[in-house]
Amino acid sequence: MQSRTPVPRAAGRPRSTTADTAILAATREALVELGWSKLTLGDVATRAGVAKTTLYRRWAGKNELVVDAVAELFDELELPDRGTLAADIEGVVLQFAAILARPEAKSGLMAVVAESVRDDALRERIRESIVDRQKCLVVEGRARAQARGELPPESDPSEAARTADLIFDVVAGAVVHRTLVSAEPADEDWVHSFTQVLLLGLISLSGAQTPPRQPRSGGPDRG
Numbered sequence: 001m002q003s004r005t006p007v008p009r010a011a012g013r014p015r016s017t018t019a020d021t022a023i024l025a026a027t028r029e030a031l032v033e034l035g036w037s038k039l040t041l042g043d044v045a046t047r048a049g050v051a052k053t054t055l056y057r058r059w060a061g062k063n064e065l066v067v068d069a070v071a072e073l074f075d076e077l078e079l080p081d082r083g084t085l086a087a088d089i090e091g092v093v094l095q096f097a098a099i100l101a102r103p104e105a106k107s108g109l110m111a112v113v114a115e116s117v118r119d120d121a122l123r124e125r126i127r128e129s130i131v132d133r134q135k136c137l138v139v140e141g142r143a144r145a146q147a148r149g150e151l152p153p154e155s156d157p158s159e160a161a162r163t164a165d166l167i168f169d170v171v172a173g174a175v176v177h178r179t180l181v182s183a184e185p186a187d188e189d190w191v192h193s194f195t196q197v198l199l200l201g202l203i204s205l206s207g208a209q210t211p212p213r214q215p216r217s218g219g220p221d222r223g
Contacts, residue, residue: 023045027065030044032103063122066111089199096175138164
């Protein structure tokens, strides 16, 4: 994944990655302790042990700072190679749900999404910093499944991109709704059932032959 540069910076002394890490960690800490409404750049600077001007040189304001702090959490997502498409999907969805269950992810994501309703620039930043950066996992997983022969290759790049968007929307929408809106656990049983539904859709969309139902990792098929 490409590294992020929160705001354009003039040539000069290189940025401190240590300061960036401390600032983003302090932002997440403040989100949990204070909540969105009481979080200030001054408080974040104090927690991170940097001058307030250091934050303003990197981020235009609180919205952008919180987006990048949350985006760093989602950068922890990895696509495991478990041998089958179904197992790979279950692995990454369980990781995604675990991140969303963290208090700092809940507070930060819900807050910036709410703010973005009336801020087009913020909505675009969320798309670039979180959505587009994680969509590469869909592309990687689909390519791996095609190499295994589980999905047919797609020769039309525009159609392949449209399909990747659709897969990401389905996965992200379902897991976010389950964990943050319904406040229900995205546990192994739910993830297994969701994966089976997603697989049926993928197979139908690609026109491939429906594969045998995949048993849940570590246990028999639950039917």
